[in-house]
Every structure is written in C-alpha cells, then in structure tokens.
Amino acid sequence: MADFDVPKFREIPIIPKLQEGTMEHSKPYVAKADFQQPLGYPGELLDNWKEVAIDKMGELLGKYRSFQVFLDACVKCGACTDKCHYYLGTTDPKNMPVGRQDLLRKVYRRYFTFAGKYFPKLVGAQDLTEEVLDDWYSYFHQCSQCRRCSVFCPYGIDTAEISMAAREIMDAVGKGQKYCNEIIGKVFKVGNNLGLPQPALEDTLEGIEEDVEEETGVKVRYPLDEKGAEVLLVTPSADFFAEPHVDGLIGYGKVFHEAGISWTLSSHASEAANFGMFIGSYENMKRVSMRIREAALDLGVKRIIFGECGHAWRVAYSFLNTLAGPFDFLDPNYPVPQHICEFTHDLIKQGKLNLDKSRNDDMTLTYHDSCNVARASRMGDTPGGQFTIPRDIIKASCNNFYDMSADTVYDSTYCCGGGGGLLTDDLMELRVKGALPRMEALKKVVDEHGVTHMAAICAICKSQFAKVMPYYGFTLDQIVSVHQLVSNALILTGQKSDDDEDEGDED
Amino acid sequence: MSFVSIAYTALFYAAAIVFLVGVGARIYRYAKTPAPLKIPTTPAPTTTGGVVLRMFREVVFFQSLFRSNKWIWIFGWIFHFSLLLVLLRHIRYFQDQVWLWVTLIQPFGKYAAFGMIIGLLGLWARRILVDRVRYISAPSDHLMLALLIGIGLSGMMMTFVSHTDIVSVKAFFLGMMRFSPQELPTDPALLIHLFLVALLLIVFPISKLLHAPGVFFSPTRNQVDNPREKRHLAPWAAELEK
Ligand code: HEM
Ligand code: SF4
Numbered sequence: 001m002a003d004f005d006v007p008k009f010r011e012i013p014i015i016p017k018l019q020e021g022t023m024e025h026s027k028p029y030v031a032k033a034d035f036q037q038p039l040g041y042p043g044e045l046l047d048n049w050k051e052v053a054i055d056k057m058g059e060l061l062g063k064y065r066s067f068q069v070f071l072d073a074c075v076k077c078g079a080c081t082d083k084c085h086y087y088l089g090t091t092d093p094k095n096m097p098v099g100r101q102d103l104l105r106k107v108y109r110r111y112f113t114f115a116g117k118y119f120p121k122l123v124g125a126q127d128l129t130e131e132v133l134d135d136w137y138s139y140f141h142q143c144s145q146c147r148r149c150s151v152f153c154p155y156g157i158d159t160a161e162i163s164m165a166a167r168e169i170m171d172a173v174g175k176g177q178k179y180c181n182e183i184i185g186k187v188f189k190v191g192n193n194l195g196l197p198q199p200a201l202e203d204t205l206e207g208i209e210e211d212v213e214e215e216t217g218v219k220v221r222y223p224l225d226e227k228g229a230e231v232l233l234v235t236p237s238a239d240f241f242a243e244p245h246v247d248g249l250i251g252y253g254k255v256f257h258e259a260g261i262s263w264t265l266s267s268h269a270s271e272a273a274n275f276g277m278f279i280g281s282y283e284n285m286k287r288v289s290m291r292i293r294e295a296a297l298d299l300g301v302k303r304i305i306f307g308e309c310g311h312a313w314r315v316a317y318s319f320l321n322t323l324a325g326p327f328d329f330l331d332p333n334y335p336v337p338q339h340i341c342e343f344t345h346d347l348i349k350q351g352k353l354n355l356d357k358s359r360n361d362d363m364t365l366t367y368h369d370s371c372n373v374a375r376a377s378r379m380g381d382t383p384g385g386q387f388t389i390p391r392d393i394i395k396a397s398c399n400n401f402y403d404m405s406a407d408t409v410y411d412s413t414y415c416c417g418g419g420g421g422l423l424t425d426d427l428m429e430l431r432v433k434g435a436l437p438r439m440e441a442l443k444k445v446v447d448e449h450g451v452t453h454m455a456a457i458c459a460i461c462k463s464q465f466a467k468v469m470p471y472y473g474f475t476l477d478q479i480v481s482v483h484q485l486v487s488n489a490l491i492l493t494g495q496k497s498d499d500d501e502d503e504g505d506e507d
Numbered sequence: 508m509s510f511v512s513i514a515y516t517a518l519f520y521a522a523a524i525v526f527l528v529g530v531g532a533r534i535y536r537y538a539k540t541p542a543p544l545k546i547p548t549t550p551a552p553t554t555t556g557g558v559v560l561r562m563f564r565e566v567v568f569f570q571s572l573f574r575s576n577k578w579i580w581i582f583g584w585i586f587h588f589s590l591l592l593v594l595l596r597h598i599r600y601f602q603d604q605v606w607l608w609v610t611l612i613q614p615f616g617k618y619a620a621f622g623m624i625i626g627l628l629g630l631w632a633r634r635i636l637v638d639r640v641r642y643i644s645a646p647s648d649h650l651m652l653a654l655l656i657g658i659g660l661s662g663m664m665m666t667f668v669s670h671t672d673i674v675s676v677k678a679f680f681l682g683m684m685r686f687s688p689q690e691l692p693t694d695p696a697l698l699i700h701l702f703l704v705a706l707l708l709i710v711f712p713i714s715k716l717l718h719a720p721g722v723f724f725s726p727t728r729n730q731v732d733n734p735r736e737k738r739h740l741a742p743w744a745a746e747l748e749k
C-alpha cells in the first residue's frame with residue numbers, strides 16, 4: 001500500500017530508541033513564485049538569504065516574547081523528548097520537540113548570544129548554512145503545532161511557536177511551503193481553502209436541503225449570504241462536501257432549525273480555517289480573519305458561531321478578538337465567537353433537542369480530542385469545557401461511549417498526525433507514521449470495548465484519519481463528526497416517523 | 508593585603524556586576540518584548556489569581572515536569588530544593604546580625620548539600636545513559652552539572668572534613684559589601700569553592716540558567732485565559748490597525 005514501512009503497533013508502548021536521519025528525506029513541495037508573492041514573500045530563495053534570515057530572526061525575537069524566552073530557557077532536561085507523536089512514529093531525534101527547537105536554537109545561539117559567538121562548540125552553536133536551512137525545511141514541516149510538548153515542558157516551551165517562527169523566516173527568504181501558501185492565496189481570491197466559488201456553494205447547500213427534506217420530511221434550511229440572519233456560521237470548507245464532514249454540517253443546520261434561530265453561511269468568509277497561523281504570519285492571519293469581521297458587518301448578524309474545526313477554533317477563540325476585534329457591534333449576551341458545540345450543548349441543557357440515542361446504537365464511540373481545541377482554546381465558562389462539552393454532546397446522542405487511555409486524551413491528547421499545515425499528499429509517510437500513537441490508543445478501545453467509531457470536531461483530523469486509518473487496519477468510515485451523531489439522533493419537530501427510514505440508516 | 512585576597516575581591520566584584528547587570532538586562536528584555544497573542548496552554552486559569560497559583564505550582568512543585576517524567580522530576584526537585592536550602596543557609600555569611608530563621612535552618616541546610624549532589628548525579632546519569640537526553644546534550648550541559656557538583660563537593664569539604672576559618676570568610680564578604688576589602692583565608696577548598704561560585708555567577712546570564720527568570724515570563728504559563736472577554740493587543744500589532 002505504501003512505499004515506506006507503516007509502523008507496527010507496539011505491544012507495550014515503550015519509548016523507541018532513536019535512529020538518526022530516518023525522516024531527513026521528508027520535505028513538502030516548495031512554493032513557487034505564484035504562491036509566494038500574493039502573501040508578500042519573495043518568489044524564490046534570495047541570494048542574500050542568510051542575512052535576511054538572521055535579520056528576520058532578530059525581528060521576531062523582538063516581537064514575540066514566547067520566541068525569545070523559549071530559545072533561552074530550555075535546560076535540555078529531556079522531559080519532552082518522548083512526547084511528540086512524530087518522534088514516536090519515526091524515531092528521528094530531530095522530531096523530539098527539543099531536537100526540533102535546537103535546529104533553530106543553535107543558529108540563535110551563534111548569532112545572538114555571547115556564549116554562541118565566542119564558544120560555539122561548547123554550547124552547540126552553529127552557523128546558518130544550506131544544510132541547516134534544509135534541515136529546517138524538513139523538520140519544521142514535521143511539526144503539527146499540536147502543543148503536546150508544551151504541556152509537559154517545565155517552562156511550557158511550545159515547539160509550535162518555534163516552528164511558526166521558523167516557517168516565517170523561511171517564507172521571508174523565499175523558501176515557503178506550497179501547500180499552505182497556495183491555500184492562503186485561495187482564501188484571499190475565492191474565500192475558502194478549497195477554492196469553491198459562491199455558485200458552487202449555493203448548489204451544494206441546495207442539494208443538502210433536498211437530501212435532508214427527503215430523509216426527514218422537514219424543510220431544514222442551509223442559507224448562504226442571507227442578510228439579517230441572527231447567526232453567522234463560519235465552518236471549514238471541507239464541511240461542504242467531504243465525508244464525514246458534511247454530515248456534521250447537516251447536523252448544525254438541524255440544530256439551528258430546532259432552536260428556531262435564523263442563521264447563514266457567508267461566501268465571503270466561507271472558510272473557518274486560517275492557515276496564516278501555520279506559517280506563523282500575524283499579518284496573513286489577520287488578513288484571513290478580517291473576512292469574518294467583514295462578513296459579519298455586511299450581513300448584519302448578531303452572533304458568530306464556528307463549525308467543527310480544531311486550529312480554526314484556536315484562531316477564533318484565542319486570536320479573533322485580537323486580530324479582527326473589537327466585536328462591539330454584535331450581541332453582547334453571547335461570547336464572540338461561539339463554538340457550535342457550545343451552542344448545541346446549551347440547547348441540550350435546556351431540553352430543546354429531542355435526541356433519541358438509540359438511533360446511534362449501531363455504533364460504539366470514542367472521542368478524539370483535537371490538539372488545538374484541547375491545548376489552545378476553551379469552550380464554555382470553565383477551564384476544561386473543551387473536553388467535557390463535546391463528550392456531553394456525544395453522550396446525549398449515543399448510548400455507547402468509551403474514552404481512550406488517560407494519557408492519550410484531554411490535554412494529553414495525541415495529534416492526528418496531519419495538523420499544522422501538513423495535510424498534504426507529499427507528506428503522506430510522515431502523516432501515517434505520526435498517527436501511530438493515536439491508532440494504538442484506538443486499537444486498545446476497539447479490542448477492549450468493541451469501539452466501532454471515533455468522533456472528532458476538526459476538519460483536519462477527519463480528513464487525516466479517513467486517509468490514514470486504512471494503513472492501520474481500520475476503515476476510512478470509522479471516523480465521524482460529532483454533529484453527525486447529533487444529526488442522527490435528533491428527531492426534528494414534525495419529522496416523519498422512524499419506521500419509514502430505518503432500513504436506509506445502516507452504516 | 509595578600510595577592511589572593513586582592514584577586515578574589517576583584518573577582519567577586521566583577522562576578523556580582525556581571526550577574527546583576529546580565530540577569531537584569533535579560534529580565535528587562537523579557538519584560539519589554541510583547542506577547543502579541545494569547546497562547547496559554549489550556550486548560551488555563553481564567554483569572555490572575557489562578558495564574559499566580561499555576562505559576563506557584565510550577566515553580567515550587569515543578570507540576571508539568573511531574574506529569575511528564577518522574578525520574579527527572581525527583582532528581583530535579585531534590586537538587587533545586589536542596590540548592591534553595593543551601594543558599595538560604597549561606598545568608599548568614601552576609602549578615603552581622605543573623606536572622607533567627609537563618610540560624611534555625613542551619614542543620615537542614617548543612618545536609619541539603621547531600622541532596623544537591625544526589626540530585627545532580629541523578630540528572631547527570633540520565634544525561635549519559637538515556638539515548639534521547641544524551642543526543643540533546645552539548646558540552647556545556649555536562650559542564651554545568653560538573654560546575655554545580657564542584658561547588659557542592661568543595662563546600663561539603665569545608666563543612667564536613669576540614670573546616671575553614673569561617674569567621675574570616677564572613678569578614679571578607681561583609682568587607683566587600685561595605686567596600687572595605689578584607690583578607691581571605693587561603694585554604695584550597697575555600698578558594699576552589701569561591702572560584703567556582705564566581706564562575707557560576709558569571710555564566711548565569713549567558714547560559715541556560717536563564718530558565719530561572721525565564722519561567723516567570725513564559726506566555727504559555729503566565730497568561731490568563733480570557734481572550735473572548737478582553738481584547739489583547741500588542742503595541743506593534745496595534746500599529747497594523749492604523
Ligand atoms: C525559579 C527558580 C528555578 C526553577 C523554577 C527551576 C526549575 C528547573 C526545572 C524544572 C528544571 C528541569 C528539571 C531538572 O533537570 O532539574 C531545571 C533544571 C536545571 N536547573 Fe533550575 N530552576 C530554578 C533555579 C535554578 C538555579 C538558581 C540554578 C543554579 C544556580 C538552577 C540550575 C539548574 C540546572 C543546572 C538544571 C539542569 C539540570 C540538568 O542538566 O539536567 N536552577 N530547573
Ligand atoms: S522539556 Fe522543555 S526544558 Fe526540557 S528539554 Fe524539552 S523543551 Fe527543553
């Protein structure tokens with residue numbers, strides 16, 4: 001199936017011995033000039049790239065406290081060395097969080113610290129050379145910016161911050177990554193990552209309306225660009241057509257329908273994802289975010305709600321107010337923005353949704369905490385709501401639910417292996433290997449509890465799992481959306497009786 | 508004054524200045540560099556009080572490290588808290604009138620030296636034996652441990668084997684603090700101990716020992732989780748809005 005070895009499940013999950021260089025060859029395609037220039041980056045590697053890179057590093061050191069403090073503070077204690085799924089799956093020491101940071105730290109020390117300038121060998125400082133740049137390109141595109149390392153580091157050193165800075169430096173010298181930069185370009189041009197224009201969206205949504213009406217007998221609306229709606233829903237564009245994402249979108253529509261709240265999607269902001277974060281670019285992230293503000297103003301909505309997407313929720317929850325705020329023109333009674341899970345959860349608490357759990361009895365579920373939701377955001381009023389709210393929703397929609405092992409869920413969750421701008425076919429080997437720890441944890445609940453499906457609230461997780469699960473002996477339809485479960489269980493007011501459609505319901 | 512006394516006086520003035528100015532400059536830099544985005548590692552406290560508690564648990568109990576790796580935690584924690592006791596015990600060499608509590612902790616501080624050495628040896632053993640930690644170690648990481656062990660052992664020599672003239676040592680440091688240099692006894696253990704301590708002070712601001720001030724400035728640990736409630740904007744980011 002693959003031209004690389006798929007890692008075997010470890011009988012006892014011992015920490016693997018390191019093997020140098022196993023992933024040195026893994027590199028995503030470099031962005032061509034057409035994808036670099038629209039984002040304000042040079043089209044190809046500059047002649048004086050070294051100076052530009054060092055200058056850029058200096059600039060970032062003055063702009064980001066995280067970058068400055070993290071480069072200084074690491075004591076090389078080793079606590080993070082076994083925490084990255086990419087290390088566990090590839091055994092390449094440069095995929096240990098500190099190993100990854102050191103690729104940049106050694107250059108930082110050489111050019112910016114006393115010890116590195118005068119005693120480079122002593123402190124492991126190194127000149128910036130082409131080999132170093134190659135290593136950067138390789139290994140800073142083997143970090144999904146999942147922050148698992150930051151949970152376990154005594155100083156909270158977040159390798160994601162280092163990766164973002166490294167990618168920004170590489171963009172600045174003209175060595176950007178095709179996948180991310182092309183996508184950001186599409187968002188600016190068309191409005192979403194997939195490049196779906198307004199008419200295509202309209203078509204898709206009409207199709208969904210028809211399907212839902214046929215299935216339930218209820219006319220549930222999936223509106224686009226509707227002025228004066230109460231809620232603007234911003235969701236990842238995968239929700240418009242890919243499985244299982246679209247089942248989630250169907251679910252959001254049904255929930256809004258039952259709540260009796262008018263809502264709309266926007267073709268201008270038809271994308272929740274913000275790849276500006278992956279490349280560490282404040283400016284691009286801000287520009288992508290501004291679409292949402294513009295759409296909200298243009299449509300005159302009162303609330304903004306985000307669909308199921310992991311890093312999009314991080315940017316929305318943690319950064320949107322900073323990047324595109326203040327949102328004083330929206331209804332102050334609701335947080336800006338809200339997550340669709342917060343919205344659905346509130347309705348469930350108020351008893352407004354008629355959920356028949358038995359309609360999901362063909363599945364036994366587990367839940368994958370998406371890294372950016374788990375470690376970089378919150379839901380609800382209390383810390384940790386991002387763990388309990390989705391689980392509450394699942395449990396309200398299904399009878400059979402089992403969590404995976406404690407060291408692989410909540411804030412210890414493992415990344416799916418495809419986040420952070422790595423969800424591209426040219427990184428397939430990395431994606432498969434990086435999924436190992438999650439697949440092992442899944443296998444365990446499959447064997448012990450007969451789990452059949454794993455639910456997630458992230459477009460990247462869903463796409464990634466659909467692609468890599470077959471490598472590990474699962475099937476691609478074993479990954480489901482949380483709102484797909486809600487959609488299955490929800491009996492709409494006036495819905496056709498159950499018997500009419502029971503046969504068609506099998507998975 | 509003897510040559511040794513003059514040299515050590517100069518050395519300690521220099522070391523103290525490098526340490527204070529160096530660490531001060533670093534802290535100033537950390538403090539003035541903005542954190543443009545909210546990036547606490549969640550779940551994170553939603554109030555400032557909560558953040559103070561989180562930081563307290565990190566600094567006093569090494570909470571994240573505890574979750575992460577019990578071996579590093581146990582050796583690291585023993586080392587640091589022994590070091591703390593040892594440092595507190597040393598306060599008496601800088602005071603005319605020694606505070607009561609400093610007198611009371613003397614016996615503990617004395618034996619904490621063993622804790623320090625045990626902790627450091629444990630950490631060093633990991634650095635040599637565990638392949639992953641060996642891979643990330645530069646020579647300076649080994650030397651730092653050697654330096655601290657050297658300080659510990661030479662100190663213990665004086666406490667437990669051959670006492671130095673501690674009254675004169677105290678007079679030496681009090682003299683330095685009052686800018687009227689005094690003679691320093693010249694037994695080898697003391698001279699080695701003091702030389703290494705001066706070296707530690709000098710490397711502090713240019714080494715990984717910056718983790719001590721750094722931890723307090725780590726945005727993933729010191730930020731309040733309230734981005735929706737309160738708009739967070741760095742000065743350079745505000746410029747972009749114009
Ligand atoms: C706010 C005060 C401090 C805190 C919270 C702190 C915390 C830590 C932590 C969590 C580690 C990693 C675990 C370990 O290896 O022990 C560490 C390592 C270390 N600390 Fe500290 N520390 C502080 C002050 C100091 C001071 C004042 C010194 C020395 C003068 C020091 C020397 C070291 C050394 C040498 C290591 C590396 C040990 C190794 O090589 O494995 N620390 N510190
Ligand atoms: S856990 Fe933190 S301090 Fe320790 S090696 Fe990793 S990044 Fe460095």
Ligand code: SF4
Nearest residue numbers: 084143144146147149
């Ligand atoms: S952020 Fe995630 S992917 Fe990146 S080094 Fe840390 S654990 Fe690995």
